[in-house]
Amino acid sequence: MNKFKKISVFFIISSILLIITGCSSKTNNPKKSINVTTSLNFYGEVAKDVLGNHGSVTSIINSPNVDPHDFEPKSSDAKDVSKTNIMVYNGLGYDSWAENLTSNNKNIKNINVGKLMNKSSSDNPHIWYNIDTMKKLAYKLAKQFGQLQPQNKKAFEQNAKNYVKKLQPVEHKIDNIKKSKINKPVAVSEPVFDYSLDKLGYSVADKSFEEAIEKGNDPAPADIRQLQNDIKNHKLAFFVVNKQVNSKIVTNLTNLAKNNHLRIVYVTETKPENMKNYIKWMDSQYDEVLKIQRNNRLK
Structure with missing residues (x-):
């Protein structure tokens, strides 16, 4: 957006x-x-x-x-x-x-x-x-x-x-995610989920990239290359993508992440129609992070 x-x-x-x-x-x-x-x-x-x-x-x-x-x-x-x-x-x-x-x-x-x-x-x-x-x-x-x-x-x-x-069950889920978080930063397409990531104990690896996308600007080529390298070299815990935004740059990076087996957490800026309420909406996105962390522990 x-x-x-x-x-x-x-x-x-x-x-x-x-x-x-x-x-x-x-x-x-x-x-x-x-x-x-x-x-x-x-x-x-x-x-x-x-x-x-x-x-x-x-x-x-x-x-x-x-x-x-x-x-x-x-x-x-x-x-x-x-x-x-x-x-x-x-x-x-x-x-x-x-x-x-x-x-x-x-x-x-x-x-x-x-x-x-x-x-x-x-x-x-x-x-x-x-x-x-x-x-x-x-x-x-x-x-x-x-x-x-x-x-x-x-x-x-x-x-x-x-x-x-x-809200307490959601807070408990946040605490559980933080206790078992992957010891790597995450990449994000734009700063929609950043406050949640902070609560979960994750740092954002691509601050300049996300700010450019947020403001409707093209990210610097160096920032794109850095993110591409982080994906290819498995330096990230996962990639957070706002699925409500149509961006060729983000789409290409998402495909790169999939090809390199980097898990993706899809988030939305507004509450989806299929979500009953705010609590269900937040809970569903935290569940995606939990799944990634559980799969990581099984490796």
């Missing part, structure tokens, strides 16, 4: 918002249902679990075929956001359009997940691959919901704890 493109419809969105914000003024009435909007569906999952039956959650991007970087909100999206109490978006330049949707409405509380994780604009935006992000977001949402509905504060706090508890 091409990264960090400026959204050409900013002024259109602003015009829509100027029209609709005049009729969207609201107060924090504790009797009112809480309305939450999230830019991405996996953040919506957290919000739904924490909110329970005390409101509604709308996720603007629900399809894995939509590139969040290049997404152009419709007028209906702006109208939905105008009715919301809390807007959750990734930040870090990943979904700038979501922040723009709320820029003219002071009644909406924004949760910038990147800032919540103390990240800056130059950091890797794929922060949902750090499971701590989801835990921290759950507790942040519970706090915000409790301010809107003080009478349900304890319920929101318990819901957040219950959601975090559901």
Whole structure:
């Protein structure tokens, strides 16, 4: 996916918002249902679990075929956001359009997940691959919901704890992978899975290569040669490939990896349609790493 493109419809969105914000003024009435909007569906999952039956959650991007970087909100999206109490978006330049949707409405509380994780604009935006992000977001949402509905504060706090508890099997799998990790670095096609790799204890061998692909640039010939040599000389534990990106360079390297019996972990930037939820999505990708490590021990 091409990264960090400026959204050409900013002024259109602003015009829509100027029209609709005049009729969207609201107060924090504790009797009112809480309305939450999230830019991405996996953040919506957290919000739904924490909110329970005390409101509604709308996720603007629900399809894995939509590139969040290049997404152009419709007028209906702006109208939905105008009715919301809390807007959750990734930040870090990943979904700038979501922040723009709320820029003219002071009644909406924004949760910038990147800032919540103390990240800056130059950091890797794929922060949902750090499971701590989801835990921290759950507790942040519970706090915000409790301010809107003080009478349900304890319920929101318990819901957040219950959601975090559901993440524990994934955390245990991460710990098991780290304990038996292969003592080699990994190569990646782009930095989608990097936060997970850090949790698993793996280092990335091709930083310059992945950054070039991430930004839509051609990697330097020297970086390509180095990666080719690492694959041929069996210096890597495995190769992580974002299968949602169509790149001739990456395809050629993937074929080279297969020909040299280097195992590949396929990941996606957005939650696949066949995955029930965020937890199943993460779990399936960690399972691929576990399989590689088990096969390595059997050699």
